[in-house]
Amino acid sequence: MNRIAGALRSPVTFSVLAGVVIGALFLVGTGADPFTAYGAVLSGSLGADGIGSTLTTVTSVLGLALALAIPLRAGLINLGGDGQLVLGGMAAAVTGLYTPLPAPLTVLLALLAGMAAGAGYAALAALCENHFGVPLLVSSLLLSYPASSLASYLARYPLKEPGSSLPQTRQLPDGVALPAFGSSTVTVGLLLVVLAAATYWFTDRRTAIGYEIRMTGLNSRFAAYAGVERRGLTLRLMATSGALAGLVGAIGVLSFPYRFLDGALTAPGYTWTGLTAALLAGAAPLGTVLASFFFAVLQVGGLSMERTTEVPRELTQVLQAIVIVFLAARLRFPRGRLRKKAAV
Amino acid sequence: MFFDSDLLMSALRALTPILLAALGGALCERAGVFNIGLEGMMLMGCFTAVTTSWFTGSPWLGVLAAALAAAAYSLILAVGAVTLRGDAVVLGIAMNLLSVGLTSFLLRTVFGVQGTFDDPSLAGLPLVGGFSPLAYLAWAAVAVATLMLSRHVWGLRLRGVGEAPRAAATLGVSPAKYQYAAVLLSGVLCGLAGAQLALGNVTLFSENMTAGRGWIAVVAVMLGRALPLGVLLAALLFGLAEAAGFRLQGLGLPQQATDAAPYVVTLGALFLTTARRRRRTTPAGAVS
Numbered sequence: 007m008n009r010i011a012g013a014l015r016s017p018v019t020f021s022v023l024a025g026v027v028i029g030a031l032f033l034v035g036t037g038a039d040p041f042t043a044y045g046a047v048l049s050g051s052l053g054a055d056g057i058g059s060t061l062t063t064v065t066s067v068l069g070l071a072l073a074l075a076i077p078l079r080a081g082l083i084n085l086g087g088d089g090q091l092v093l094g095g096m097a098a099a100v101t102g103l104y105t106p107l108p109a110p111l112t113v114l115l116a117l118l119a120g121m122a123a124g125a126g127y128a129a130l131a132a133l134c135e136n137h138f139g140v141p142l143l144v145s146s147l148l149l150s151y152p153a154s155s156l157a158s159y160l161a162r163y164p165l166k167e168p169g170s171s172l173p174q175t176r177q178l179p180d181g182v183a184l185p186a187f188g189s190s191t192v193t194v195g196l197l198l199v200v201l202a203a204a205t206y207w208f209t210d211r212r213t214a215i216g217y218e219i220r221m222t223g224l225n226s227r228f229a230a231y232a233g234v235e236r237r238g239l240t241l242r243l244m245a246t247s248g249a250l251a252g253l254v255g256a257i258g259v260l261s262f263p264y265r266f267l268d269g270a271l272t273a274p275g276y277t278w279t280g281l282t283a284a285l286l287a288g289a290a291p292l293g294t295v296l297a298s299f300f301f302a303v304l305q306v307g308g309l310s311m312e313r314t315t316e317v318p319r320e321l322t323q324v325l326q327a328i329v330i331v332f333l334a335a336r337l338r339f340p341r342g343r344l345r346k347k348a349a350v
Numbered sequence: 351m352f353f354d355s356d357l358l359m360s361a362l363r364a365l366t367p368i369l370l371a372a373l374g375g376a377l378c379e380r381a382g383v384f385n386i387g388l389e390g391m392m393l394m395g396c397f398t399a400v401t402t403s404w405f406t407g408s409p410w411l412g413v414l415a416a417a418l419a420a421a422a423y424s425l426i427l428a429v430g431a432v433t434l435r436g437d438a439v440v441l442g443i444a445m446n447l448l449s450v451g452l453t454s455f456l457l458r459t460v461f462g463v464q465g466t467f468d469d470p471s472l473a474g475l476p477l478v479g480g481f482s483p484l485a486y487l488a489w490a491a492v493a494v495a496t497l498m499l500s501r502h503v504w505g506l507r508l509r510g511v512g513e514a515p516r517a518a519a520t521l522g523v524s525p526a527k528y529q530y531a532a533v534l535l536s537g538v539l540c541g542l543a544g545a546q547l548a549l550g551n552v553t554l555f556s557e558n559m560t561a562g563r564g565w566i567a568v569v570a571v572m573l574g575r576a577l578p579l580g581v582l583l584a585a586l587l588f589g590l591a592e593a594a595g596f597r598l599q600g601l602g603l604p605q606q607a608t609d610a611a612p613y614v615v616t617l618g619a620l621f622l623t624t625a626r627r628r629r630r631t632t633p634a635g636a637v638s
Contacts, residue, residue, distance in 0.1 A: 159606035323451030334440035335430035
C-alpha cells in the first residue's frame with residue numbers, strides 16, 4: 007500500500023494524470039466522449055492494426071529520447087535534435103546512393119555515416135559552449151536551422167531525383183535497406199535503438215563514467231571538485247547525443263520509402279516528443295524507455311482517435327506538453343552553470 | 351545598389367516582432383527570471399490576434415486580445431517558476447511545445463483547416479507612414495523601458511530583485527511581485543509581437559508561424575545584455591540579416607541559404623560579443 011501511495015504522490019504520476027484529466031476536459035469541450043476517445047487511442051495504437059506503426063514510432067521516439075536524455079543526465083539540454091537528425095539522414099542517403107560496395111556493407115556504412123554526421127554536428131554545439139561561451143541550449147538550437155536548410159537544399163537541387171515533383175533524393179539501390187520483421191514496417195532499427203537503451207542503462211548504473219555523468223547532473227560544482235573535466239564531458243555527451251539522433255535519421259532513410267524526403271524526418275516532431283519523454287523520465291534509462299513508449303502510443307493512437315471522434319489528433323501534442331508543464335512546475339533539474347551564463 | 355533605403359525599411363519591418371518579444375525577455379532577465387517561453391507566448395498572440403480580428407472584423411481588438419491572451423499564457427511561467435519554484439528552462443520549453451499543439455488544435459476546431467488559415471476578408475493592421483502602428487509602439491517601448499530601468503524607482507527595484515532577491519526582500523521589496531510583473535509584461539509584449547507577425551508582417555495564421563523568432567529574441571536579450579538599447583541593436587542585426595536574405599533571394603540565391611542566414615548571423619554575433627567580453631573579464635592565464 008505504501009508503495010502505491012508513494013507512486014501516486016510522485017510528480018511523474020501526478021503530471022501524467024493531470025495531462026489525462028485536462029485532455030478529457032478538452033474532449034468534453036469539443037463534444038466528444040473522453041472514454042470513447044481514450045479507448046480509440048489505446049485500441050488504435052496497441053491493437054493488431056496499430057502495433058506495427060507504434061513500434062516504428064517507438065524506434066524514432068526512443069532513439070531521440072535517448073539522444074536527449076544522455077546529456078540531460080548531466081544537466082545539459084540539447085535542443086538541436088532536428089538538425090542532427092536530418093544531417094544523419096542525409097549522410098546515410100548519400101552513402102547509400104554512392105557507395106560501390108555490396109548492399110549489407112553499404113547499409114552498415116550508411117548507419118555509421120549517419121551517426122558520424124550527427125555526432126560531428128552536435129559536437130560543434132558543444133564547442134560553441136566550451137570555447138565561445140554560447141550556452142549549449144542556444145547554440146544547439148540555432149545550429150539546427152542551418153542544418154535543416156542545408157539538407158533541404160541538397161534534396162531540392164543537387165541530389166534531387168530527376169523528373170520527380172517531390173523534394174526527394176533517388177531511391178536507394180535494391181537491398182540497401184534495413185531488414186524488416188515479416189511484412190511489417192518494423193525494422194532492425196528498433197533492435198539497434200533498444201540496444202542503445204540497454205547500453206545507456208549499463209553505463210549509467212555500472213560504470214565510472216555513468217557515475218560521473220549523474221554526479222555532474224546532481225551538482226556540477228561538486229563533480230568539478232571531484233575531478234570531472236566539464237568541457238570534455240560536454241563534448242563527449244553531445245557527440246554521443248548527436249550520434250544517436252543521426253542514427254535515427256539513418257534508420258529513417260534506410261526504411262520505407264528508402265530515400266531522403268525533405269521534411270519527412272522532422273515533420274512528425276520526434277525530437278520534441280523525445281525531449282518530453284526524456285524530461286518526464288528525468289533522463290533515467292528505464293524511465294526513458296517507458297515514457298517513449300507512452301508518447302508513441304499517444305502519437306499513433308491520436309490518429310485513430312481522430313477517425314473515431316473527429317477530434318483533431320493535435321490534442322495528443324497538447325496533452326504531452328501539459329504533462330511537462332505540470333512536471334516542470336514541481337521538479338527542479340540542477341543547472342547552475344547554464345543559469346549563470348544566461349544571466350550575463 | 352544593395353544597401354539602400356528599401357533594405358533598411360524592410361529590415362525595420364522585420365525587426366518589430368523580435369524587438370517586442372526581446373524587450374519582454376529583457377525585463378524578465380532583469381528581474382531574475384530566465385524566460386525562454388517567448389516563442390510560445392508569441393505564437394499564442396498570433397493565433398488570438400487572427401481569431402479575434404476574424405470574428406470581430408477589427409484588427410485593433412485582435413491586438414488587444416493577443417496581448418491579453420499571451421499575458422494570461424505567461425502566468426504558466428509566473429506561477430510555475432516564481433511561486434512553485436519550478437525549473438524555468440523546462441517550463442519555457444513546455445510552454446513553446448504547448449503553444450504549437452494548442453494553436454494547431456484550435457486552428458482545426460475553430461476554422462476547420464490544417465496548416466494555414468488565410469482569408470482575403472481577414473482584416474490586418476493599417477500602415478502609418480510605411481510602418482505598422484505596432485512598430486512605433488515598439489520603438490516607444492524601448493525608450494520607456496530605458497527610462498524605467500535606469501531612472502525610475504520601479505526599474506531600480508526590478509533590477510534589485512533580479513540581482514539580490516534577498517536584499518530586496520529585506521528592504522521590503524517583494525521579489526515575487528516584481529517577477530510576476532516582469533513575466534506578465536513580457537506576455538503582453540510577446541502578444542503584441544505575435545499580433546504584429548500575424549496581422550502586420552502578413553495577414554494569416556499558419557502552424558508554428560513564429561518559426562524560431564522567439565528564440566532569436568532570447569538570443570537578442572543575451573546579445574544586448576538585457577539593456578533595451580542593446581536589445582534594439584541586436585534585433586536590428588537580425589532584421590538586416592532577414593532583409594538581406596530576401597534581397598539575395600531576389601538575386602538568385604536559393605531560398606534555403608537565405609532562410610538560414612539570420613540564424614548564422616545571430617550565432618556569429620554571439621561568438622564575437624561573448625569572446626570579447628570573456629577576454630575583458632577573464633584575467634590572463636585563468637581557466638574559466
